[in-house]
Amino acid sequence: MTDSADRPRSDATRARLLDAATAAFAERGFHGTTTRDIAEAAGMSPAALYVHHKSKEELLYLISRSGHENTLRIITEAIESAGDPAAALRAVVRDFAAHHAQGHTGARIVNYELAALTPAHHAEIRDIRHRIQHAVRELVERGAEAGVFDVPDPSIAAVAVLSLGIDIARWYRDEGRWSPEDVAEHYAAIALRIVRAH
Amino acid sequence: MTDSADRPRSDATRARLLDAATAAFAERGFHGTTTRDIAEAAGMSPAALYVHHKSKEELLYLISRSGHENTLRIITEAIESAGDPAAALRAVVRDFAAHHAQGHTGARIVNYELAALTPAHHAEIRDIRHRIQHAVRELVERGAEAGVFDVPDPSIAAVAVLSLGIDIARWYRDEGRWSPEDVAEHYAAIALRIVRAH
DNA sequence: GTGTAATGACTAAGCGCTTGCTTATTGTGT
DNA sequence: ACACAATAAGCAAGCGCTTAGTCATTACAC
Numbered sequence: 001m002t003d004s005a006d007r008p009r010s011d012a013t014r015a016r017l018l019d020a021a022t023a024a025f026a027e028r029g030f031h032g033t034t035t036r037d038i039a040e041a042a043g044m045s046p047a048a049l050y051v052h053h054k055s056k057e058e059l060l061y062l063i064s065r066s067g068h069e070n071t072l073r074i075i076t077e078a079i080e081s082a083g084d085p086a087a088a089l090r091a092v093v094r095d096f097a098a099h100h101a102q103g104h105t106g107a108r109i110v111n112y113e114l115a116a117l118t119p120a121h122h123a124e125i126r127d128i129r130h131r132i133q134h135a136v137r138e139l140v141e142r143g144a145e146a147g148v149f150d151v152p153d154p155s156i157a158a159v160a161v162l163s164l165g166i167d168i169a170r171w172y173r174d175e176g177r178w179s180p181e182d183v184a185e186h187y188a189a190i191a192l193r194i195v196r197a198h
Numbered sequence: 199m200t201d202s203a204d205r206p207r208s209d210a211t212r213a214r215l216l217d218a219a220t221a222a223f224a225e226r227g228f229h230g231t232t233t234r235d236i237a238e239a240a241g242m243s244p245a246a247l248y249v250h251h252k253s254k255e256e257l258l259y260l261i262s263r264s265g266h267e268n269t270l271r272i273i274t275e276a277i278e279s280a281g282d283p284a285a286a287l288r289a290v291v292r293d294f295a296a297h298h299a300q301g302h303t304g305a306r307i308v309n310y311e312l313a314a315l316t317p318a319h320h321a322e323i324r325d326i327r328h329r330i331q332h333a334v335r336e337l338v339e340r341g342a343e344a345g346v347f348d349v350p351d352p353s354i355a356a357v358a359v360l361s362l363g364i365d366i367a368r369w370y371r372d373e374g375r376w377s378p379e380d381v382a383e384h385y386a387a388i389a390l391r392i393v394r395a396h
Numbered sequence: 397g398t399g400t401a402a403t404g405a406c407t408a409a410g411c412g413c414t415t416g417c418t419t420a421t422t423g424t425g426t
Numbered sequence: 427a428c429a430c431a432a433t434a435a436g437c438a439a440g441c442g443c444t445t446a447g448t449c450a451t452t453a454c455a456c
Contacts, residue, residue, distance in 0.1 A: 013405080028313060031229035035442060045407045050443065052405090111368070112310060115226060156376065156384045160362055163369065167361040170309070178354065186354045193391050211431085233416060243433050248417065250431090 014052045016042045021059040026105040030060050030116035060113060061121045067103075067110035068128040074099055075135050085143030086197040092136065093161060093191040094184045100168040101180035107169035136162055140195060150196035161191050212250045214240045219257040224303040228258050228314035258311060259319045265301075265308035266326040272297055273333050283341030284395040290334065291359060291389040292382045298366040299378035305367035334360055338393060348394035359389050 020041035024033040035056050039046045053059055078095045082088035100107045114122060137158040143149035151157045164187060172183070218239035222231040233254050237244045251257055276293045280286035298305045312320060335356040341347035349355045362385055370381070 029227055029229055031227055032314065034440080036440090046442090047408080047444080048406055051407095056442070116230065152387065153384060156381070157388070159369065160385065160388055163365040164358055164361055166368070167365040170364070171357065171361065183354070186351060187358065189350065190355070190358050190392050193394060194388050196391065232414080234414090244416090245418080245434080246432060249433095254416065 013042075013044075013048075017044075017049060017052055018059065018063060022063050022106055022109060025060060025063065025113060026108040030056075030109075030113045057116070057118060057121070060109070060116055061118075061125075063106065063109050064113065064117065064121075064125055065128075067106045068125055068132075071096070071099065071110065072128055072132050072135075075132055079135060079139060085139060085146060085148055086192065088139055089143065089149075089161075089191055089195065089197065090188045092139065093165065094188040096162075096165040097168055097187040098180045098184035100165050101172045101178075101183045104169045104172040104174075107166075111166050111169050133158070133162065143195060143197070148197060150198070151194075157195055160194060164190065211240075211242075211246075215242075215247060215250055216257065216260060220261050220304055220307060223258060223261065223311060224306040228254075228307075228311045255314070255316055255319070258307070258314055259316075259323075261304065261307050262311065262315065262319075262323055263326075265304045266323055266330075269294070269297065269308065270326055270330050270333075273330055277333060277337060283337060283344060283346055284390065286337055287341065287347075287359075287389055287393065287395065288386045290337065291363065292386040294360075294363040295366055295385040296378045296382035298363050299370045299376075299381045302367045302370040302372075305364075309364050309367055331356070331360065341393060341395070346395060348396070349392075355393055358392060362388065 017038060021033070021038045024037050024041060028037075033056075035049050036046045038056075038059070039049050042048070049056075049059075053062075074095050075092055078091040079088045082091045114125060117125060137155060140149060140151065140154040140158045140161070144151050144154045149157075168183060168187075172180075178186075215236060219231070219236045222235050222239060226235075231254075233247050234244045236254075236257070237247050240246070247254075247257075251260075272293045273290055276289040277286045280289045312323060315323060335353055338347060338349065338352040338356045338359070342349050342352045347355075366381060366385075370378075376384075
């Protein structure tokens with residue numbers, strides 16, 4: 001071993017392109033962003049993008065996939081780390097909301113740019129989304145069956161709880177008056193009210 | 199007066215173009231839609247669009263403005279038609295949710311295509327959005343001050359309530375198992391839980 | 397060490413195509 | 427005759443992506 005990393009410059013450049021693409025896609029959308037925009041923001045020539053990535057869509061796919069995998073992991077770990085359904089729901093909503101506020105740029109792409117993916121990539125991402133929805137719905141159903149939640153329809157309560165978190169990506173601003181932790185704590189309390197936890 | 203309408207064919211054609219643009223923008227986004235897409239869906243030549251509208255952006259603006267005006271009217275009328283804050287909030291959320299489920303196509307444009315508007319149009323639309331947010335926040339604050347709502351932070355509760363309704367435009371499907379009325383009734387109940395109305 | 401070939405990040409130039417929109421012209425109803 | 431809806435054709439600009447090549451670094455026989 002000569003120095004520190006295996007592919008030092010290449011990895012850093014790939015990351016710079018991905019960061020530039022994330023910022024651009026979040027602000028103007030996939031179709032509103034040009035490959036020249038991304039390359040310029042990364043401080044490179046338009047052709048440099050194609051040294052590191054197959055296509056503009058591949059950038060979107062990589063961003064979308066890692067974003068979805070992160071979200072699924074956050075939810076899974078929150079559920080596993082808690083005992084009863086109420087504590088689990090509180091942890092899920094807290095972490096889910098904090099993640100969407102903190103990472104609202106990436107979360108905007110995750111939630112609003114699905115239609116620009118190729119059919120194959122779209123299908124793969126949709127599968128992760130189903131796992132996320134299933135985990136939350138199952139949690140609400142478990143609480144309802146155990147009698148610790150009081151919900152007329154667990155399915156629609158689960159949709160509402162997820163919906164609240166996802167929409168944070170749309171409205172959250174870094175310059176706003178609430179920190180990600182403020183939003184997370186308030187939203188966790190709101191979720192427990194929605195399912196009437198006791 | 200000769201017949202029925204002032205500009206019979208022109209108005210129908212304008213509406214057809216607006217409908218085609220609404221469907222296309224909702225499905226693929228503003229930048230993902232071409233003027234040729236819109237014209238073809240309306241059954242006309244690409245140039246026909248410019249007989250009736252100044253630009254592609256004008257179509258977006260017209261759709262967005264009428265959509266926002268409808269939403270503001272729905273909320274204002276719901277508040278005025280109800281007496282106490284709890285009945286008002288129930289009516290607001292019911293009508294707001296039903297409107298977003300029923301008209302999810304237009305609502306998608308209203309809520310997710312703001313960035314494609316010109317700065318002047320964007321500013322005009324943002325003003326309507328502020329009025330919508332203000333109306334809901336004021337309603338929640340009024341309920342909290344009157345003691346009929348129990349909320350730690352009326353502002354964030356108002357954001358959450360609006361957020362729930364808006365996000366319906368993202369996930370609602372006509373082929374799904376819930377009718378707009380189902381969603382509306384469930385969401386109205388959820389909103390009353392969020393503010394702990396009594 | 398030194399000459400030389402191989403490697404791979406990066407770019408200047410540009411290709412084929414699509415974009416939003418315009419122009420010149422042709423219908424069509426009154 | 428007139429007004430105007432509608433179109434065929436096309437323009438300038440911009441698009442995603444490719445090609446052909448430069449340049450710095452590395453590999454290695456001698």
